[in-house]
Amino acid sequence: MSATHSQPTRQAPSTDQAKAPNRVRAIMGACSGNLVEWYDFFIYAYTAIYFAASFFPKGDTTSQLLATAGVFAVGFFMRPLGGWIFGWIADTRGRKVSMIISVFMMCAGSLLIAIMPTYETIGVAAPVMLVIARLIQGLSVGAEYGTGATYISEIATPGRRCFYGSFQYFTIIAGQLLALMTVVILQQTLTSEELRDWGWRIPFFIGALSSIVVVYLRRAMHETASQKDMKRKDAGSLRGMFKHKRAVALVVAFTIGGSLYFYTFTTYMQKFLVISAGFSPETVSFIMTAALVGFMFCQPLFGLLADRVGIKAHMLMFSGLALLLVIPLLYALQTVSSPFTAFLLVFGGLAIASLYTPIAGIVKAELFPPAVRALGVGFPYAVGNAAFGGTAEYVALSLRAQGVEEYFFFYVAAVVTITFIAAMLMPNLSRYGYISGSGEVEERTGLKCYAKTQAARI
Structure with missing residues (x-):
């Protein structure tokens, strides 16, 4: 049987969904999470020059920065795994569940970095914990794109999908700029010594706290995946995805x-x-x-x-x-x-x-049809993005x-x-x-x- 006949041919939103009065708030919830996740992901790169010496053995600055850059890359290449795991969650448990979990994971990663002891205190466990934090954040970012794009496409008004979809990259860029502005403000208010001692932790606390607001917004989001599609045999599976x-x-x-x-x-x-x-x-x-x-x-x-x-x-x-x-x-x-x-x-x-x-x-x-849409959007994107963008x-x-x-x-x-x-x-x-x-x-x-x-x- 062909893939076209084994899956519903198109999205069939319910009347409630099509007329949902909270559509704008739902899209705000999806996009605000995108902003916070990218702020958290890039604040690492912008503050690395200040915390590099805190997590790696004493040595020249270049080797410490290379080590932090390597940890940053680890987070980047975790995206395909995040796209796979959370694509499955979104297609079998719901887009809303997937997006709430992804924000919690990014919050956990940022909070872990913010409170993490230094190399001087706990030795080699410090860089190990830093890697773990970035693994968590990499999974989270890998989850956010596919599920977020799927959700926005399904909740948006017909004829305005590209307009609503544009806010996904709008918030990606805004997250990068917000991270940069946060560092600039700290540079103007704290000395270099204060930034290296403890000031670099502030942006990570901000990111963790911001995630709480996003969770509140996302709790009120309308679920777009139907129970029928989530219970299909191939829902969220690689086998189902590769039928297409x-x-x-x-x-x-x-x-x-x-x-x-x-x-x-x-x-x-x-x-x-x-x-x-x-x-x-x-x-x-x-x-x-x-x-x-x-x-x-x-x-x-x-x-x-x-x-x-x-x-x-x-x-x-x-x-x-x-x-x-x-x-x-x-x-x-x-x-x-x-x-x-x-x-x-x-x-x-x-x-x-x-x-x-x-x-x-x-x-x-x-x-992609609804049953494999989040996986189909997120996983191939994450692989291609890591291989060529990364x-x-x-x-x-x-x-x-x-x-x-x-x-x-x-x-x-x-x-x-x-x-x-x-x-x-x-x-x-x-x-x-x-x-x-x-x-x-x-x-x-x-x-x-x-x-x-x-x-x-x-």
Whole structure:
């Protein structure tokens, strides 16, 4: 029996769900958790310079920072496991349950770091506990994306899904900026010695306390998964997910290009502007903060645009423009001398990313039926994100060390080409998606279907 007939073909929200008066509050609950989780995840990176010496043996600062960076990476690569475990929970126990547990886990990780004894006090147990805390947080972040994207796509008003979905990346960026602002405020109010002694713990306490507010908001959220779907034989299982092979392939293809491009113009760009363009770290911080603020406010605007022109058109515009312009943009940034010009170039790159980020979760949710939707969105995304987004900086710096930095520009373009091909092969989700259409994703994805569509247009 085909996957299409073994699963319901599309989401069938109840009348109560479709008319839920608490829809806005529910989306706020989903997005506020996203903000707090990303604040907690990135505050580690921003405060590492202050607490590195507290958790690792005495030695040179570089080795201590490398150790903390390694622990940060451990958290990053726990995301696929989090996407798998919490995708199963969301598909078999409910989206609401999964999101509440994920916030509790992030709270636990932050609180553990905040109260953790130092290496001087408990020896090697200190770095071990730090790794455990980051493992917990990595699982939590891996859980948040897939379940959050699934929930927003199911609770959002038809015709406004991309607009509501845009707030997922809006809050991801806001969480990063909030973490950065928290550190800046502490730097202005405490001395360097106070920050190294105890001040670095404050942001982690803030993150843990903020999670309590998110739990309160999420307790009032409307559950979107039906009992019928949660009790299906293949609900939340990898076996059930892989019945939708083409959908899984599309998620991976969209993720590797979207994530690599996103991390190139966000996290790696901060180092690229220093080591390649020659700007001071302070100038780069100003450029990137301004660009990220602009990028954040682009999310709802481009989400509204996507609701008008369609998800497929948006994916084609993103991947097509990224393919054509990423190499010229990176070459220009490599030699730019004006901070204002650098800002315009970075913001231009992020504006292209804004064609992808508001619909990133919605496009993936449309590809799967309810019984495996959270797993189908979260797990392939986490794998692709870890493999290409998480390694973006490593690949770029490795190529630079070999004297062929420009190869990275072509590497990004090559990966985005895969995303462009996938966007061409993807069916029109407003007609064939599982939420908005007939649920014929598997039948309508592929070269033959693309050729038929083009022939019909002619």
